[in-house]
Amino acid sequence: MLDATPKEFNERTSGGMINPAKTCQPIGAMYAALGVHGCLPHSHGSQGCCSFHRMHLTRHFRDPVMASTSSFTEGASVFGGGANLKTAIKNIFQIYNPEIIAVHTTCLTETIGDDIPSIIKEADIPEGKVVFHANTPSYQGSHITGFSNMTKAMVGYFAEASAAIKKEQVNLIPGFVNPGDMREIKRIAHLMGAPFIMFPDTSGVVDTPMTGEFVMFPKGGTTLGELGDSGNSKLTVALGRFASSDAAEALAKKCKVPAVTLKTPIGIKATDALVMALRRAFVREVPWELEEERGQLVDIMTDTHFHFHGKKVAIFGDPDIVTGLAEFAVSLGMAPVHVLTGTPGGAIGSDVGSFEEDIAAIVGQAGLKANIKAGGDLFTLHQLIKNEPVDLLIGNTYGKYIARAEDVPFVRVGFPILDRSVHSYLPVVGYRGAMRLIEMIAGALLDRQDRDAADEDFELVM
Amino acid sequence: MAQALAIDGRQDFITTKGRQISRLKCDDDSIAGAVSQRACVYCGARVVLNPITDAIHLVHGPIGCASYTWDIRGSLTSGADLYRNSFSTDLKERDIIFGGEKKLAAAIDELVAKYSPKLVFIYSTCIVGVIGDDLEAVAKAAANRHGIEVIPVQSSGFAGNKAAGYRAACDALFRLTAPATPAEAALAGKDRSINYLGDFNLAGEAWIIRDYLAQIGVDVNVVFTGDASYGELKKATRARLNIMQCAGSMAYLASQLEETYGIPYMRVSFLGLADTADSLRRIAAAMGGGDLSRRAEELIARETAAVQPVIDSYRAKLAGKKAAVYVGGGFKAISLIKQFRELGIEVVMVGTQTGRKDEYETIDSLVADGTVILDDANPAELEKFMAEKGADLLVGGVKERPLAYKLGRAFIDHNHDRKHPLSGFAGAVNFAAEVYSTLCSPVWRQAKTGGDLNG
Numbered sequence: 001m002l003d004a005t006p007k008e009f010n011e012r013t014s015g016g017m018i019n020p021a022k023t024c025q026p027i028g029a030m031y032a033a034l035g036v037h038g039c040l041p042h043s044h045g046s047q048g049c050c051s052f053h054r055m056h057l058t059r060h061f062r063d064p065v066m067a068s069t070s071s072f073t074e075g076a077s078v079f080g081g082g083a084n085l086k087t088a089i090k091n092i093f094q095i096y097n098p099e100i101i102a103v104h105t106t107c108l109t110e111t112i113g114d115d116i117p118s119i120i121k122e123a124d125i126p127e128g129k130v131v132f133h134a135n136t137p138s139y140q141g142s143h144i145t146g147f148s149n150m151t152k153a154m155v156g157y158f159a160e161a162s163a164a165i166k167k168e169q170v171n172l173i174p175g176f177v178n179p180g181d182m183r184e185i186k187r188i189a190h191l192m193g194a195p196f197i198m199f200p201d202t203s204g205v206v207d208t209p210m211t212g213e214f215v216m217f218p219k220g221g222t223t224l225g226e227l228g229d230s231g232n233s234k235l236t237v238a239l240g241r242f243a244s245s246d247a248a249e250a251l252a253k254k255c256k257v258p259a260v261t262l263k264t265p266i267g268i269k270a271t272d273a274l275v276m277a278l279r280r281a282f283v284r285e286v287p288w289e290l291e292e293e294r295g296q297l298v299d300i301m302t303d304t305h306f307h308f309h310g311k312k313v314a315i316f317g318d319p320d321i322v323t324g325l326a327e328f329a330v331s332l333g334m335a336p337v338h339v340l341t342g343t344p345g346g347a348i349g350s351d352v353g354s355f356e357e358d359i360a361a362i363v364g365q366a367g368l369k370a371n372i373k374a375g376g377d378l379f380t381l382h383q384l385i386k387n388e389p390v391d392l393l394i395g396n397t398y399g400k401y402i403a404r405a406e407d408v409p410f411v412r413v414g415f416p417i418l419d420r421s422v423h424s425y426l427p428v429v430g431y432r433g434a435m436r437l438i439e440m441i442a443g444a445l446l447d448r449q450d451r452d453a454a455d456e457d458f459e460l461v462m
Numbered sequence: 463m464a465q466a467l468a469i470d471g472r473q474d475f476i477t478t479k480g481r482q483i484s485r486l487k488c489d490d491d492s493i494a495g496a497v498s499q500r501a502c503v504y505c506g507a508r509v510v511l512n513p514i515t516d517a518i519h520l521v522h523g524p525i526g527c528a529s530y531t532w533d534i535r536g537s538l539t540s541g542a543d544l545y546r547n548s549f550s551t552d553l554k555e556r557d558i559i560f561g562g563e564k565k566l567a568a569a570i571d572e573l574v575a576k577y578s579p580k581l582v583f584i585y586s587t588c589i590v591g592v593i594g595d596d597l598e599a600v601a602k603a604a605a606n607r608h609g610i611e612v613i614p615v616q617s618s619g620f621a622g623n624k625a626a627g628y629r630a631a632c633d634a635l636f637r638l639t640a641p642a643t644p645a646e647a648a649l650a651g652k653d654r655s656i657n658y659l660g661d662f663n664l665a666g667e668a669w670i671i672r673d674y675l676a677q678i679g680v681d682v683n684v685v686f687t688g689d690a691s692y693g694e695l696k697k698a699t700r701a702r703l704n705i706m707q708c709a710g711s712m713a714y715l716a717s718q719l720e721e722t723y724g725i726p727y728m729r730v731s732f733l734g735l736a737d738t739a740d741s742l743r744r745i746a747a748a749m750g751g752g753d754l755s756r757r758a759e760e761l762i763a764r765e766t767a768a769v770q771p772v773i774d775s776y777r778a779k780l781a782g783k784k785a786a787v788y789v790g791g792g793f794k795a796i797s798l799i800k801q802f803r804e805l806g807i808e809v810v811m812v813g814t815q816t817g818r819k820d821e822y823e824t825i826d827s828l829v830a831d832g833t834v835i836l837d838d839a840n841p842a843e844l845e846k847f848m849a850e851k852g853a854d855l856l857v858g859g860v861k862e863r864p865l866a867y868k869l870g871r872a873f874i875d876h877n878h879d880r881k882h883p884l885s886g887f888a889g890a891v892n893f894a895a896e897v898y899s900t901l902c903s904p905v906w907r908q909a910k911t912g913g914d915l916n917g
């Protein structure tokens with residue numbers, strides 16, 4: 001059996017990771033940059049990093065993922081990568097002709113200390129074209145940090161408070177979620193009648209239709225004009241503290257746009273919070289369509305609650321997603337007993353411990369206790385599960401090793417999902433996303449019940 | 463996207479057979495700013511060593527390099543599965559400033575205590591090359607402490623491309639070898655044992671070849687590196703002969719083994735019926751002929767009789783189709799050209815990531831006039847030439863799959879994501895079946911008319 005994890009806990013002090021539950025900053029920056037229209041992400045470093053990041057994103061989205069690299073050589077690592085980046089910028093505009101280049105760094109260029117803003121200033125940039133950047137050292141944080149940093153860079157470079165009075169529009173920062181989720185958040189804002197600017201927005205970029213043509217810069221993505229106009233919005237709603245709040249705060253500081261940070265709208269409570277925030281700001285009634293959807297969701301929850309009640313679940317993945325999932329699991333009557341993220345615990349720039357505190361508050365309200373860990377790895381999660389078994393595991397593809405070893409039903413949510421398709425097109429956020437989650441979770445639990453049932457217990461109606 | 467070809471300096475990487483004397487530039491680094499498909503030294507080293515099943519593969523670097531290579535390759539195991547875990551020192555800012563040697567040593571200690579391995583590989587990543595950690599020293603000390611082998615893999619990424627990583631992996635493998643004792647050597651002579659280099663047991667391919675050779679009477683001592691264990695690798699020098707499939711990754715090791723231990727090597731290929739039969743014949747002859755050769759002929763006749771009709775039936779359906787090939791090494795490209803020919807399919811575009819000059823010459827001699835040959839293609843080039851040459855099918859890796867699909871072309875993964883073994887006689891049938899199922903799927907009919915409800 002594919003299981004080398006011992007049950008006994010031995011203290012681990014080396015700081016090394018066994019079976020990581022996170023990856024590095026640049027891939028998050030690359031994904032965020034793909035959410036800008038006409039933008040080519042550029043990886044300033046060795047060609048290998050870029051190749052890995054593209055490969056990983058390609059496997060998750062099953063769509064072509066374009067990004068260029070500075071292609072470092074030994075010389076560049078000694079003398080600095082300025083020349084490489086300048087040549088790269090020139091070549092990129094000449095060959096691929098994007099509107100925008102979004103440069104992110106890698107461990108290597110961070111370590112040798114390339115000064116990206118100065119290099120960009122000296123670079124040969126054609127009229128009307130734009131280059132911006134974010135520093136993304138992977139020896140800090142995780143891919144979520146990288147996503148956050150690149151999103152924040154969009155504010156720093158482009159947002160402008162150009163109008164005298166703020167416009168009746170809201171900035172929506174969706175966080176590191178799938179394009180299917182972004183579409184759902186936009187649909188909700190649309191139903192609410194709230195004009196919005198979503199950034200970054202990868203819908204229409206990594207979920208493009210088949211047309212028989214390869215389009216290097218697809219239709220989707222936040223436009224430069226929208227990024228600039230985000231400084232004129234009267235509100236920013238940041239969804240997910242880890243991936244989105246930094247950009248929202250930067251926007252508040254730079255352009256005086258008031259910001260609220262909400263949970264990623266997974267489940268009924270977090271979706272309610274999003275809807276309420278939009279209602280408060282735009283003084284409109286919640287439309288019947290959304291009322292109806294919500295009512296349907298509640299109906300489904302009551303119809304199915306007995307499947308979930310008291311079921312022990314382990315949840316892992318990116319902090320914003322995991323927080324949403326934990327809250328939803330609790331509202332279904334499940335008991336999250338192990339909750340883990342690979343991303344370090346503190347929201348960036350704030351005091352450490354907020355992930356743990358958030359989750360502790362969520363399970364605490366239901367009178368439950370959980371093992372909660374930020375900056376953890378899947379070895380640890382596996383050990384926790386061995387010591388306190390669960391009925392269900394929710395997380396990204398890498399959970400399949402544990403699910404198999406422990407013979408636990410497994411629901412795939414998050415990033416990356418490398419072994420199933422369609423997931424990036426359909427939402428887990430919003431009321432409809434919650435319905436989908438219920439279908440997935442109940443399906444996994446009931447399939448298991450059917451599989452394990454003795455003939456006499458095997459039921460037609462469940 | 464035609465303007466893409468205006469890229470300065472790319473012209474030398476592309477040639478069209480028949481139009482000019484080919485002097486393709488290759489084995490060079492990608493151009494700065496390229497949407498290159500190329501991977502790094504670490505990646506090259508890791509894919510070669512990763513199939514060693516009972517080793518700890520510890521990546522010394524920030525987390526990403528390890529995350530992306532966790533269970534990256536579909537190499538199957540008949541024993542341990544330690545290699546399918548991901549180990550990283552997860553370097554943090556402190557380590558970058560003060561050096562990561564202590565952390566590396568502590569990580570090794572911890573992993574040895576947990577898993578009691580006999581062999582630990584520690585991989586260097588770009589950043590380690592820059593901060594200057596002394597992997598040799600850490601490895602040596604750890605080896606002494608634990609009485610096991612700890613081998614540093616010098617795979618800092620910026621010092622070249624994947625090919626340099628293969629070389630680093632060969633260095634690491636060579637360090638594991640030791641001269642056979644006289645008793646072992648004598649045994650080897652009797653056993654007619656050989657080593658099989660350059661098969662990573664993707665989808666169990668090495669097992670198929672092992673089985674063929676067993677039927678002939680040749681014993682496979684160890685496979686480099688598919689399904690290999692530490693114990694097997696240590697016995698490598700017992701063998702009388704090395705056969706080598708993936709030369710791109712293994713040529714250096716083969717020549718080292720020949721130079722140091724006097725074990726000769728020969729190149730083989732088990733892709734396609736003709737290459738498989740030819741390779742089996744040559745191995746039998748090299749191992750003494752006679753009975754071996756007779757059994758080889760019997761095997762070839764038996765297997766060919768079983769699969770030829772199947773291949774022929776596919777050929778009838780596939781003849782006249784055109785394929786584009788974009789793979790890692792030149793040797794694989796050569797085999798694929800031949801294998802497509804067995805199916806009546808013409809290869810109209812050939813590219814590789816790490817092909818060598820002599821390999822490009824062979825390719826040039828194999829293909830028809832007008833075939834485009836290119837080194838380290840970018841997506842725009844792949845698109846342009848596939849369209850221009852009317853390729854119906856692309857053979858490529860992970861990143862090429864969605865590109866091909868977007869263009870409405872069939873696709874085959876001949877890399878880590880392959881689904882069925884493609885080696886030997888059975889593999890030739892699988893290959894034909896895969897080509898057929900992707901080329902002739904009804905989805906392409908939708909793809910052609912889809913997207914235009916107003917048309």
Ligand code: SF4
Nearest residue numbers: 046048049502588619
């Ligand atoms: S840092 Fe170097 S070793 Fe790691 S992925 Fe990038 S190129 Fe490869």
Ligand code: SF4
Nearest residue numbers: 024049107524526527
């Ligand atoms: S070197 Fe850094 S940026 Fe590159 S893959 Fe490794 S962790 Fe990621």
